[in-house]
Amino acid sequence: MEFQVLGPLAAIDHGVDYLPTAPKQRHLLALLLLNANLPVSTDTCMEELWEGDPPPSALPTLQTYILQIRRSLARSPSMGSLRAARQVLVTGSRSYRIVTPEVSLDLSHFTSLLHEGRVAQRDGDDRSVSSVFRRALALWRGEVLAGITPGPHLHERVDSLMETRLGMLEQCFEAELRLGLHHQLLSELGALSARHPLNENLTAQNMLALYRSGRQVEALDAFHRLRRTLGHELGIEPCLRVRQLHEAILVGDPRLDTELIGGLALLRERAG
Structure with a gap:
């Protein structure tokens, strides 16, 4: 399964999107994906979803959202079962974590290419800078998490990613101007x-x-x-x-x- 956050949120397997339909569940999945392979505390999840004013039933509601996300992912051919989905969306000690390899998340691929491009910049290799940064920019399909209204934790992360993209564009243009393009x-x-x-x-x-x-x-x-x-x-x-x-x-x-x-x-x- 491929997860995409550099544009509208998506969970693609064999050309089919297996996102949950409910907005809160999509919002929660987005939060976990922008922190892929890292534990996100239940407190952070509740602050993000209810912006610091969670209802009394917030914790059991959060647990229900996690179950519904797993069920959506379990419908995909690459998982095929709720048990497999639990290996991807992992419950920790008062936390949740999405486990996904770099190649399965566009943000991780983008971050890797950003690092590769910066190495090329240090080496003064403008052709490589242009090539690598263009590959990284091609991963973007619009604004980060387009269609999802970010809460307090996602908002800062989304803004930071948009600034990173703009900075990469400027650095790419500079290399390409040196190349006479x-x-x-x-x-x-x-x-x-x-x-x-x-x-x-x-x-x-x-x-x-x-x-x-x-x-x-x-x-x-x-x-x-x-x-x-x-x-x-x-x-x-x-x-x-x-x-x-x-x-x-x-x-x-x-x-x-x-x-x-x-x-x-x-x-x-x-x-x-």
């Missing part, structure tokens, strides 16, 4: 920088891709949109590195065709 990135960078109008790094990467594609005016327009948005929303100017990139585009600095001026990867730290 600016034409191929135009559509993707344009869409993402519009979706994240306060993200200076994405705007800078979009500006560079536009300039290298012979679209200097559009690159300058992207800078002015960023300046207006930052001024209106936060009352600040673009950081020094973005301003330096803007100035380099204005004068047609020849280094723009071969270098990432100002170290675009460092734009997360604002300059004075």
Whole structure:
């Protein structure tokens, strides 16, 4: 069985989804999968499901949810019995744990590829960075746990994963810009920088891709949109590195065709 959390929650076996139908049971399974192979206490489960205000019957209700999840999973060909499902959804000492190998959970596969890509970054191997990060990004089918409203424990984890994905995209773009793939990135960078109008790094990467594609005016327009948005929303100017990139585009600095001026990867730290 393959579990998927990088998008709508799914429990797929031979092309069929064996998720439980009840929302609370799906929510509980999501919590366990985002903590795969680790025990999740019953207290944490109840806090997540009832947001710190569990009913008097919370514990027996939680136990019923666990039973229903096991029954759903047991219907799959790869398990085939409630006994087998108990080996996957394990009861511990006031805790529950989903036991699943890395290859059976998209999040575990993503985490492994993220590590592999970071090793390639340290080695300065941009082609491997691009290849590995693109494979990792292809695992995503939308927002994490789309369709499930996260409680207090899941909320922080979901936000963290979305930030990790965005950071991976930025690092992937940077490697691909060094590889001269600016034409191929135009559509993707344009869409993402519009979706994240306060993200200076994405705007800078979009500006560079536009300039290298012979679209200097559009690159300058992207800078002015960023300046207006930052001024209106936060009352600040673009950081020094973005301003330096803007100035380099204005004068047609020849280094723009071969270098990432100002170290675009460092734009997360604002300059004075």
